[in-house]
Amino acid sequence: MYAPEFDYHRAGSVAEAAELLSKHPDSKLLAGGHSLIPILKVRLASPSALIDIGRIDSLRGISSDGGTIRIGSLTTHAELASSEVLNVAATALSEAAGMIGDPAVRNRGTIGGNVAHADPASDLPAVLACLGAEFVISGPEGERTVGASDFFEGLMTTAVGEQDILTRIEVPASGPGEGSAYAKFAHPASRYAVIGAAARIASSGGTCTGASVALGGLVPAPVRAGAVEQALVGGPLTEESIAAASSAVADGLDDDEVLGDVYASAGYRKAVAHIWVRRAITAAAGRSG
Amino acid sequence: MKIPVSITINGRRYDRNVAPRLLLVHFIRDVLGLTGTKVGCDTSQCGACTVLLDGVSAKACTCLAVQADGTSITTIEGLAGDDGLHPLQESFWNKHGLQCGFCTPGMIMASHELLRCNPDPSAEEIRHGLEGNLCRCTGYQNIVRAVQDAAAGGSQ
Incomplete structure (x- = not known):
């Protein structure tokens, strides 16, 4: 299956991605592509351009200060599933990530792409709603943080606007006497x-x-x-x-x-x-x- | 719009100009003529298009060629060395881990990923590890045996 034709731009930084988004109003962000490419192939979406943010290293990785776990939006499901930090302090998240698709899908699909797509049959939205995650969005007016109940607005609809970039997700680390699944x-x-x-x-x-x-x-x-x-x-x-x-x-x-x-x-x-x-x-x- | 890409496949570098919508699997098969990698479902479910992208498994039907720019890819054609077949290929052969063979390239690349992550998997772990690859002939039994045989160094 071939997607409709589109232009392609590669962003080297979040600032560059924001600039490309403003220049190409009918464009979509491409991360791992595991939600976007399938919908392009069945032509549910036909953007004029894709802006590839998949190489912006600052959007990748998991870090923790003990109280809050910060997860870059480009972190793959495989990285979530194998993260020691998440296994201990946000077990439900690593557990759910390990149940997504299959190993090859988990190697490419990202947490940011997953939640921005907001497929109701997806695994991570329920987990992030349960854990009280916050979503950090970079937009034309600067950075803002949105809670899970405001982030997921409805079927495949989120608080991420057309000019916005979801940069990271923050999850409270579980403490002693707490567990998740x-x-x-x-x-x-x-x-x-x-x-x-x-x-x-x-x-x-x-x-x-x-x-x-x-x-x-x-x-x-x-x-x-x-x-x-x-x-x-x-x-x-x-x-x-x-x-x-x-x-x-x-x-x-x-x-x-x-x-x-x-x-x-x-x-x-x-x-x-x-x-x-x-x-x-x-x-x-x-x-x- | 055409985008220049430079993709190394099985150790050989290919420089081409591609349309942004060209899928990696079509780049491999139609542009380069490496037809070992198959297109099955084309919806990232069947795994016939599985390749190694920078050493880890990926479904080439759900990756654009432009996304693979600068990466190193291994397809089924790149597994065998000068000294003969890869141990996984030997084991699939010896244990009859295929019938029609259509799923086999993807199945072997996914098995490669499985053994990379877990060099000594149980039968249950093999079934889980290969759940993204569909075979409509074998019933999977001999595929599991083939992966077990390869994990044991071909001694089973």
């Missing part, structure tokens, strides 16, 4: 999330002292499962109480919003979502001790 009902062929559930649990002596649970895959943009979180906090982290709390997930899902397709209907997804929520919470609770 991601559980996924993967489509058997595409490996995309039919349902994705991310959980971050804080516990003390077997009691849940804090909970964040977010869902992806079955909704246009990631949502927090507030009812599940409320049911968990203050209670024991036993099998029964986690299962009971997880069953509250369906109540928080708006019927008009739940996605369905030929593989899994909206009703089916809504009915079984609690299973993946339970698995994510159980794994996160196990890591919080």
Whole structure:
């Protein structure tokens, strides 16, 4: 399949990319290309130019000051999955990154491209919503930071404007007594999330002292499962109480919003979502001790 | 618009002017005539187009040739040395890890990546490591055996 014709410009820096964006208004940023090239090939998008930011080294890599983990937008899924920093302090993120596509896809696809594309069946948006990530965007008016709930606006729609560049993602590092996990009902062929559930649990002596649970895959943009979180906090982290709390997930899902397709209907997804929520919470609770 | 690219494939440098929309797999197959790398699904799912890009696996149907400018690529044609087939090629042959052969170049390049990351994989890890490569003939059993054989230095 051939994409429609487009021009190509390579940016050596964020400033140069910004300049190219302003010069070529109908252009798209190209990073790893693993979301963009497929949609160009099926002609869902036909930009007049691509601006390749894939060689801007300042946008790559993971660093931590102990409290906050900074992830450059060009960091690949393979780098997220194998990061010691993330394995310890944002386990759900490295776990989810390791479930994306397959090894060759993970070698090329980037976290920035993934979240800027904001495919509802993607894994990382739910995890980043769960972990309370912040998104640093460079735009014509300077740099701004947007929280996950404002970043993901809807189906394939984010706070990144046409003149903006997502430069990094910041994730709070988990501390003692905290753990996180991601559980996924993967489509058997595409490996995309039919349902994705991310959980971050804080516990003390077997009691849940804090909970964040977010869902992806079955909704246009990631949502927090507030009812599940409320049911968990203050209670024991036993099998029964986690299962009971997880069953509250369906109540928080708006019927008009739940996605369905030929593989899994909206009703089916809504009915079984609690299973993946339970698995994510159980794994996160196990890591919080 | 044409963009000059310089891409090293199997140790030989190629300088060409390419259209920005040209996929790396078409550059390899149609521009250079190296037809070992296959186009299967063309949607980054089947893995028939898998090559090594600067030493790590990549699906050449989901990479533009311009993105590969300045990189070094290994295709199935570049695996065998002067002293004969690559151990993975030997093992796929000896263990009958193929039938029609269409998926085999990509399967071997993905197996190369798997053994780079995990030199002694279990059968389960091999199945996971090759989940981005589809074979419609073998049922995968002999592919797993071939990778195990290659990991064991051809002794199985």
